Amino acid sequence: MSKPCVLLDVKDRIATVTLNDPERRNPITGNDMIEALLETFAKVQADPEVSVMILTGAGSAFCAGGDIKEMNDPDSVFRKEPLAAxxxxxxxxxxxxxxxxxxxxxxxxxxxxxxxxxxxxxxxxCDMRIASEKAKFGEVFLNLGIIPGDAGSWFLLRRLGHQLAADLTFSGRMVEAKEALDIGMVLEVVPHDTLLDRARERAAVIAAKPPRAVRVAKRLMRNAERMDLPDFLNSAAAYQALMHQTEDHHEAISAFIEKRKPNFTGR
Structure with missing residues (x-):
């Protein structure tokens, strides 16, 4: 029986998703990685016991991207008639x-x-990135005569701004962990052996918050990326009215007044 392409571990409201094709440096093509990730993300989204997700890779690489050998295969999807491709x-x-x-x-x-x-x-x-000192990043599509066909440009512009996104896209250069920190690609760089522990520390802070409020706050941030201010304010008001009715909100207020740690239940 072949090993799964993606591993899922859920503990303490934290879902850890691991790309698990380390021998090939965890590519997303030439295997079942895409379907496995989609299935895993659907499970995480549907699980009310999950408040935050960590995404990482098994072995020495996070993800090698598309399988270049498959791109060279005349029978692969990459060599199909353009509309089919x-x-x-x-x-x-x-x-x-x-x-x-x-x-x-x-x-x-x-x-x-x-x-x-x-x-x-x-x-x-992802919303946030923590890097091992061994991490490096490369928007290398132009080096292969192709472009980011996976929405990479959309996310890169929003994470880094036009100038940095342009530099990384048009140069196709690799960015080491220290530079990634300097230019804001990552929140922090940590010793390699402590990476998952540090990611879980950050995740635990989020997991300790009221579960429904966490999810609604994420929706609100998503709305902020695409709405103009009047529509966004209407959205925020509606969400906030709902949050005021939750048991976790009432518990948070009581705990604050009583100077104790709140006990959130997700209701």
């Missing part, structure tokens, strides 16, 4: 950014090694 992107890798974007929980990429091409974009799809 375009549809394969729509039906395949482009489902990943939509799935991650639509998650109602915060997401943390724990980048354990190289994140290249679609792997780099996968980190950008």
């Amino acid at each position: 375009a549809q394969s992107y729509v039906d395949g890798v482009q489902r990943l950014p939509q799935a991650i974007y639509n998650l109602d929980i915060p997401t943390i990429a724990a980048v354990n090694g190289a994140a290249v091409g679609a792997g780099c974009d996968l980190t950008m799809m």
Whole structure:
């Protein structure tokens, strides 16, 4: 029996999702990685016992992106008639950014090694990034004569701004962990052996918050990216009115007044 491409562990309201094809540096093509990730993200989204997700890679790499050997195969989807090839992107890798974007929980990429091409974009799809000192990032599509077909440009512009996104896209250069920190690609760089522990520490802070409020706050941030101010304010008012009716909100107020730790139940 073959090993699963993706591992899922849920503990203390934290879902840890691991890309698990380490021998090939966790590519997202040439295997069942895309479907496995989509299935896993759906499970995480539907689980009320999950408040935050960590995404990481097994072995020495985070994700090598697309399988270059498959791109060289004359029978692969990459060599199809253009309309068919375009549809394969729509039906395949482009489902990943939509799935991650639509998650109602915060997401943390724990980048354990190289994140290249679609792997780099996968980190950008997450809300936050923590890097091992061994991590490196590369928006390398132009080096191969292709462009980011997985929404990488959309996320890169929003995470880094136009100038930095342009530099990384047009140069196709690799960014080491220290530079990634300097330019704001990652929140912090930590010793390699402590990466998951540090990611879980950050995740635990989120997991300790009222579960419904966490998910609604994530939706509100998503709305802020695409709404103008009047519509956004209406959305915030409606969400806030709902939050005032939750038992966790009432518990938080009581705990504050009584100077004790709150006990949140997700109701």
